[in-house]
Amino acid sequence: xxxxxxxxxxxxxxxxxxxxxxxxxxxxxxxxxxxxxxxxxxxxxxxxxxxxxxxxxxxxxxxxxxxxxxxxxxxxxxxxxxxxxxxxxxxxxxxxxxxxxxxxxxxxxxxxxxxxxxxxxxxxxxxxxxxxxxxxxxxxxxxxxxxxxxxxxxxxxxxxxxxxxxxxxxxxxxxxxxxxxxxxxxxxxxxxxxxxxxxxxxxxxxxxxxxxxxxxxxxxxxxxxxxxxxxxxxxxxxxxxxxxxxxxxxxxxxxxxxxxxxxxxxxxxxxxxxxxxxxxxxxxxx
Numbered sequence: 001x002x003x004x005x006x007x008x009x010x011x012x013x014x015x016x017x018x019x020x021x022x023x024x025x026x027x028x029x030x031x032x033x034x035x036x037x038x039x040x041x042x043x044x045x046x047x048x049x050x051x052x053x054x055x056x057x058x059x060x061x062x063x064x065x066x067x068x069x070x071x072x073x074x075x076x077x078x079x080x081x082x083x084x085x086x087x088x089x090x091x092x093x094x095x096x097x098x099x100x101x102x103x104x105x106x107x108x109x110x111x112x113x114x115x116x117x118x119x120x121x122x123x124x125x126x127x128x129x130x131x132x133x134x135x136x137x138x139x140x141x142x143x144x145x146x147x148x149x150x151x152x153x154x155x156x157x158x159x160x161x162x163x164x165x166x167x168x169x170x171x172x173x174x175x176x177x178x179x180x181x182x183x184x185x186x187x188x189x190x191x192x193x194x195x196x197x198x199x200x201x202x203x204x205x206x207x208x209x210x211x212x213x214x215x216x217x218x219x220x221x222x223x224x225x226x227x228x229x230x231x232x233x234x235x236x237x238x239x240x241x242x243x244x245x246x247x248x249x250x251x252x253x254x255x256x257x258x259x260x261x262x263x264x265x266x267x268x269x270x271x272x273x274x275x276x277x278x279x280x281x282x283x284x285x286x
Contacts, residue, residue: 017265018234018273018281019225020057020092021050022215023254025240026069026100033243035253038063040075044082046254047091053258056275057092058083059121059236069100071111080117092275094119094152099126105133109140112149119150119282121181124160134172141174150282152179152213156186161204168206177209177285181236184224185217192218195227202231211285219244225261229270234278237261 023037023046030036037046047058060083062075080093095117097108105127112120128137144151155161164180167173182201185193193216205212215236216224223246225235237257245251245260262272273281 015232016271016273016277017229018057018213018278019055019258019261020059020094020213020234020236020238021046021055021254021258022059022236022238022240023050024061024238026061026063026096026098028239029067033239033250036239037254038067040079040082043079044086047083048086049253049255050258051087051091053255054262054272055091055258056273056278057094057119057236058087059094059096059238059240061096061098061240069098069102071097071103071107073111073115076111076115076117090275092119092150092278093117094121094150096121097127098123105129105136109136112140112144116147117149119152120144121152121154123154123156124164125156128163128167134167138167138172138174141172141178145174145286148283148286150179150279150286152181154181154183155201156183158200158204161201165204165206175286177206177211179211179282179286180205180209180213182212182214182233183217184214185241188217190218192220193224194220195224198224198227198231211281215241217241219246219248221257222246222260222264226264226268229261229265230268234273235261 028036037043060079062070062079064070076095083093097111097120108127128134141151184197185191213234213236214224214228221237221242225237228235238254243250251257
């Protein structure tokens with residue numbers, strides 16, 4: 001498929017862009033950055049400041065009592081309640097099912113079914129490591145669609161994309177299209193993405209998939225975000241994948257990373273999505 005088969009927003013310089021914040025991830029600690037939000041209260045503070053910077057979604061990881069990544073429904077409920085207390089419904093709260101080498105596909109699915117979040121990100125290679133897990137994955141997506149839970153399928157490379165295309169052909173995705181997240185730089189030297197990394201995803205993405213987002217590892221995160229917006233996609237930034245501003249300085253907060261992108265998009269004449277606008281866009285395909 002050619003790059004111009006990605007349809008969302010091409011030729012429309014006024015298309016609104018959705019910005020998601022990924023404030024912590026599952027690996028970094030306060031030793032990496034003292035401002036890394038880990039507790040429910042810290043996530044709520046971060047959500048409020050990033051909302052003010054015009055993010056419309058927050059991608060949430062929670063930690064156990066020892067600060068380790070976990071898929072614990074009660075800890076997610078605590079974090080979501082804290083975020084809602086500060087941001088209301090002005091942010092879409094998306095939880096992660098990331099395994100981090102610890103959680104099985106069955107455990108990832110169980111989290112979504114127990115928690116029933118507004119949105120959940122799902123790494124294709126983690127939840128469907130082999131053919132034996134395909135049926136459970138398909139059943140999860142059909143259930144999520146009935147329950148009005150927005151999925152986002154994470155793709156790391158062309159092989160992931162090819163598997164997704166095959167699953168789509170076989171009717172495993174529960175809809176004609178599904179929201180996607182392209183990860184740039186995850187398997188490059190020093191995990192440093194660059195805008196050109198986007199080309200491989202766009203050249204191989206399923207025709208007509210209109211709701212796609214990009215996140216990028218490393219100091220060119222903002223450059224990758226702006227390139228994505230200009231190509232018709234949405235963007236995700238934050239301490240999960242990058243701590244640096246475009247000039248190389250360490251950002252003081254996640255909100256600074258959001259502002260680094262919103263300022264550039266404003267100059268380019270690209271308006272920003274609100275959470276409700278993004279919900280409407282997601283509901284049209286899901």
